[in-house]
Amino acid sequence: MQGIIYEVANPLVFALVTLCLGGGAAWMTGRAVARGWGSLVNLFTYGLLLGAGVRFLHYALFGGTMFSFHYYLVDTALLMVLAFLSFRMTRVRQMTTQYRWLYEKTGPFGWRARPGA
Numbered sequence: 001m002q003g004i005i006y007e008v009a010n011p012l013v014f015a016l017v018t019l020c021l022g023g024g025a026a027w028m029t030g031r032a033v034a035r036g037w038g039s040l041v042n043l044f045t046y047g048l049l050l051g052a053g054v055r056f057l058h059y060a061l062f063g064g065t066m067f068s069f070h071y072y073l074v075d076t077a078l079l080m081v082l083a084f085l086s087f088r089m090t091r092v093r094q095m096t097t098q099y100r101w102l103y104e105k106t107g108p109f110g111w112r113a114r115p116g117a
Contacts (some may be wrong), residue, residue, distance in 0.1 A: 013062050018075050022054040026079040030086030047083050051076030
């Protein structure tokens with residue numbers, strides 16, 4: 001997997017920086033955009049910026065390459081998946097609690113109109 005997903009010899013560095021630090025920030029970003037009733041365009045823009053921040057952390061803390069388009073895409077894709085999951089879960093919670101007479105939860109990522117609404 002080294003060379004495809006992460007560039008350093010130790011996968012723990014990738015897990016720490018990209019998944020723990022960046023993933024936590026992406027999760028909170030998704031929640032923040034959803035709670036502010038923002039759109040997926042906002043989430044996408046913030047994801048691109050967050051990916052650049054994670055690349056900088058790899059560069060500054062562990063001597064990774066700063067301007068590697070391949071690793072930027074890998075990091076950003078993982079962060080955007082986490083941000084979208086958080087966004088969707090928060091949006092489901094919003095719709096089913098604030099409009100409980102109209103919608104009911106169908107799972108962690110979806111809702112539907114209540115019968116008779």
